[in-house]
Amino acid sequence: MSKSFINIKELAVALNLSTSTVSRAFRDKGDINADTKQYILDKAKELGYYPNIYASNLRDSKSRTIAVIMPELANNFFSLAVKGIERVAQANGYHTLIYVTDSLYQKEVEIVEDLYNGRVEGIIMSVSGEGNDHQYINKLKQSHIPLVFFDRVYDDIDVPKVITDDYDSSFKATEYLLNNHCDPVALLVIDKNVSIGNARMKGFVDAHKKCKVKLNENLVVDCSNDLEESCQIIKHTLLTYKPKAILASVERLATASYTVCLDEKIKIPEEVKIIGYSNLSIASLLNPSLSTITQPAEELGTKAAELLFDILKDKPLLQKEVVLEAEIIHRVSTTL
Amino acid sequence: MSKSFINIKELAVALNLSTSTVSRAFRDKGDINADTKQYILDKAKELGYYPNIYASNLRDSKSRTIAVIMPELANNFFSLAVKGIERVAQANGYHTLIYVTDSLYQKEVEIVEDLYNGRVEGIIMSVSGEGNDHQYINKLKQSHIPLVFFDRVYDDIDVPKVITDDYDSSFKATEYLLNNHCDPVALLVIDKNVSIGNARMKGFVDAHKKCKVKLNENLVVDCSNDLEESCQIIKHTLLTYKPKAILASVERLATASYTVCLDEKIKIPEEVKIIGYSNLSIASLLNPSLSTITQPAEELGTKAAELLFDILKDKPLLQKEVVLEAEIIHRVSTTL
């Protein structure tokens, strides 16, 4: 840090008091005369003294800082989630570090490893590396740094999780489509292996079973993080398999589908219906208005942060897993 | 922080070496035997030793942390900007703290004051409190903590700024509308006093002068941070003054205008044209597609972060003020 102008010793000298007395003035135990305390505080303000946070951290083994690690930030879902987290942290007098992995497992590992040293008291994470080794997470336990997952989780790691019931929402959305003559329906995912993609896929598959509709494997479509590439894949799917409906597992793929349909002059919802997981506040302003499965993103973040602070405060955890409800909102894009 | 299992002393004992030798193994000066270094690193890994970051911070007066302070996070512009900042920070081996003020001046002051103590080496901020006292910013200088403004700035504070030419883009957009028989045109702002709102208003006013169109003061409309309230205000403006065009100074007000027009069955662009400052990636998917003035949000963040790191590295600053260009994209909502 850039050196603050004055430290406790200098302030003590200026006040003709001991450093311990000065220190006491900044803590809130009644072990100091009210007058001297005020005297000290006034002088401190005058001289611009602020206790060095890192010395305190070292002394107390407390950093009052948490970390949020997520695959991306610049999207409606994650920025809302972080907003919720930051708000709770601020309310608890904590600071919030953010780390974006760009969906890269290796980056996630590096970031977490950089946190073993105690920089933060706790971590809230939405994961990037399902299908990879997760042992590095366990070292966190050794360092006594609590971890809470939200939305995208590792099922094989036993930490508190805050999620929405992706299986259920996907199942319901798919069932709705199948029951309304939208066979075949295509599922667009980013990564089948990620917990989210996985649950949403299972719901999709099981809805087919329930509706006794045979599923064409080619209609579970792995897209890309790259928009251009995804559009190509979607276009190919649309032209080749002519699905009557699309279920997009992330917002980006829903809007990409719109773009493709616009380009290819495929009419929504007449020729293809579209519904997608999305936190777009203006879904109703799209052309046509987009049907959405909307997760309570901010609440997810809030809840995850609250869980983390419960742990930090040694409160007994009521639930290891919090499942919030997603809302399915049918708009014009799935109108029959 | 939660105590890491083992400290340097214990590791040194386990290795039968001195702490300074151990310390050297973790730094990258060539002042240690390669073999002993490897020996130490191996043992460290085995025992799960990680240098305590706060002890290092204290020792070196370096935190390798920066702060981002902004009015809001959950919107396209700011989340993109933060993405850019975080990326640069990560590339420099720095950590990024984020703070959201909810556009509250008082919160901004509290947050900044909480940073005087040297928690961070530098601050990147988009401000919330134009029209208030900014003296508290100057204390940062006393603490030698560099500050860079982006997008929303205090003109009376002399620190590096990364902005777009809001006056220019607003002028051009307004001029376009006035030259195409869209008189009167309404300007929607959140806060006339904020630098952004101010520059965008000046451009708006001056375009009227240039086009020799008399400006109705009632058509510079102060909206709210609350969506519902803003819609009411916009509706009132639309019904009372019947503007032929709307220039929305922030994305939220553009989409709110769409919502009002949808509700009131006012046709865009036939009855009213709409253009807005926006980073919506799907502006072209709206009904009708939205004309936008788009700022290079991520680049703004990137540039601000680069400037800050230049300062931290004592590089000479080439420019006190970086002005990036916004792009005006006309779509259907301003079609004549």
Add this chain to the structure above:
DNA sequence: CTGTTAGCGCGTTCAC
């Protein structure tokens, strides 16, 4: 190349 020593700034004993 390695060990010894002396703080970084603060907060908490324990005396007085």
Add this chain to the structure above:
DNA sequence: GTGAACGCGCTAACAG
């Protein structure tokens, strides 16, 4: 109610 002294964990001098 206040001060002296120690140590949190680490690293930079300095010596050897």
